[in-house]
Amino acid sequence: MGMSVTLAAATEDDAERILKLQYLCFQEEAELYGDYSLEPLTQSLAALRAELAEGLVLVARLGEEVVGSARGTVGEDGTAVISGLMVHPRLQRHGLGGRLLAAIEERLAAERSADRYRLATGHRNERTLRLYRGWGYERVAVERVTGKRSVVTLEKVAVPVKEPVRV
Template sequence: MSIKVARASVSDAEEILPLQKLAYRSEAEIYNDFTIEPLAQTLEELRQQFDNHVILKASMDGTIIGSVRAYDQDGTCYIGKLMVHPNHQNKGIGKLLMNAIEELFPASRYELFTGSKSERNIALYEKLGYGVFKERLITSDFSLVYFEKKSS
């Protein structure tokens, strides 16, 4: 199994968006909310993100099986939409994508967030050296957990 991580192009959006909707379905199920932004995002919105984000793709045999996006603002690299096809999760692809995006942004600081009930995401980010620096309550039983990591 050879995984290739490369910069995605706008033409990859049509393959990334269905992957995003598939990968984020498990998140929606955790929170019983199928209106979350990754599921609601349109193809046009994703295409527009190529203007101000670096979007990476992880491919195997020519098929995109993972992706992540990020942008830099004032010395902080904001990372989002880390996704891996459900059939390929827990094989180190998320870690590969995270390492690749961090290498592209030798920023002084990295920031990302996930839902407070997303235990697999939280475990991955902690394993990669991220620590919680704030939590934002969204509803009485749901909050976003914000992680940061300083570059070494």
């Protein structure tokens, strides 16, 4: 009998596990561009802990193991910025990324009054772009970061939440 993946709010104790997962998950993106200086690969533990303290961070757990995560903050204009969406490579393509995205959206709307969502990914990351388009996100901007890499920004309007989501 297998274990199920559960979603929950991250705690301070999850910081190191999230950072290790982040390093593993963003290797493929770095390889796409031949650029291992991507922010997820260079972020410090202190910076991640600051994100845990300031924003909403969810984790996906398989037993005690952190196998996915997503982060979000909401600005004064009601726009939620979702970042750090990642799923352990061995669990990708099983719907966990979509579950995390839906959960972070719902929590940001219910708890922090988000009325719009914004996220970004590299222009060559077709799998992630497909996921975001499948969840209703539309491209609003493309910014060249380096000679080899551009970042695509996508947005969508939040659907009003009728009742609080419990994760």
